[in-house]
Amino acid sequence: MPIINVRRGAWSALLAAALLAVGFTGAQAADASSFTEQASMAGLSTAQAGELQRQVDAYVAQTGGRQISANKIDLGGGALVVALPGETYARDVAAPLAPPPCYAGDLCLYSGQNYTGSYLYFYKCQTVFVPWYTTGSFNDNQTSGTISTFERISPPGHLRYVAKVKVPSINWANIGNITVC
Template identity: 40%
Template sequence: MSSTRIRLAALGATLLGALALAAPAQATDTTAAPSRTAFSAQAREAGLDDGQAAELQRWVDAEVATTGGRQIAANKIALDKDARTVMLLTLPGEKRVRELSGPEASFADPCARGWACLYPYPNFEGNAIKMYECGKVGNPWYGTGSWINNQPSNYHMKFYDRSGRLGWTSPGGYAEDRNAPLDWVGYVAAC
């Protein structure tokens, strides 16, 4: 066999080996994020038509661009790496948020036990920022909103002004305010 044929055979074997190694890694990758197709299907399962699903996706895309979060459900954005702080968006034509996926999907109350929630409008209407563990999250809303502290009684919601100074601490859970002034609130923590 000539040296050229030997080199070509070796190169071919190397390429085949590389392809064989790469194929199983791609086929077994379970860390990939859900696709837009999956989110669209989830929106349709929630009763949205194609136009409403597209509108919801535009809203999610805008919030992802603003917050730097990542989409984890048709109407949910993780604001941290572990999805312990999330933004839940209302569906087109609805005033209140509802879960479409995960363990809370079956709960009628969007602020399930253990969570603290902040809303841009009175009476728990509009999108929601849901917090499960301590850590400040920015408040993007102004005007009169609302909040629910559905954590255990020894956990409080802490409201910080726009310069980061603690301004008020809620009673331990369960506590709520259906008409809370949010103009002064820059950050909220659930601790």
Template identity: 40%
Template sequence: MAVTKGRVAVAAAGALLMLGTGVASAQAGPAAPASARFAAQAESAHLTSAQTTALQAKVDGYLAKTGGTQVALNKIDLGGKGEILVALKGEAHPRDFASGKGTRVAVSPCLRAGVSHYFCAYRGDSYTGDEILMYTCGTRYYVSTWGRGGSWINDQTRNQESRRARMYNPSGTMIYKTPRAFSYDAHGDWNPVRYVIPCG
């Protein structure tokens, strides 16, 4: 993956805009079954049944591959080791269903000012599409279903040699090591990459 040095110009300011009109949250309480809570999230965001079904299918695909627990309509908790946020088909960024504001975009922690301590991997170019927030050193995070294109931001602890993400091919051979934080690539290629270890 080619590397560009310097700070990311957060041209994703549009990602902070509402995707639709403001809608009051219709989320069920925390004691409600997960399926009821997710249905309420979809309803409050005015998703069609087709959109809801397609989004759940994408989430199910990640759960089968990566494990973890679905904690919102489009969010998977990787057991305290990070998160996966899934975008609706045709939308550039995942929505913020977890907070009950499913009409707004979920702002990626790596695109905020300051240090997030994450390695953020994005399925699409220019920090778009599904994203995996990688946090735990020595852990494998699988991106092998993503194919061509993609992008990443290394926003881990600054100037530490161990905070360089490593990318491995299906044979388990390391094929790329990122520069130390802060570094990024807006136009990468996940096609040869099976998994990423964010730090060692």
């Protein structure tokens, strides 16, 4: 899957306009009612469910992924789990409230510091886009010795991390793409 960095200028507006022009909403109409039901079962109000869906739609537009539940996006070789409104840790709506695990073999990226907020996890070698501009964190729980390369925007260059490493604070606004493995 080609990587298109929609982080810069006109590309974001162009992509959003193109997706809206073809009627793309981030979720198929047949799935929309089940996603709404999942949000309700997770205890979200109608307003919170609407906010969650707006966040999911924005992430789908940024990443090119496919919504597979109320707060989860399949990225082909990984997934993005969006934190529910008002919750510190992201969780799949069917799972109990708990910090998300970062399984052996995964590179896990979090939108918030100290492994909080929405999170992405990857288990397949690929180059991925980081959709956040926040100070977040990551846990590289891949096989020991595996190297992940973070493309630094300013100054231009690369940061290389050797698994297993946990970083509780990183500025995602200064990271473009990450090559997992």
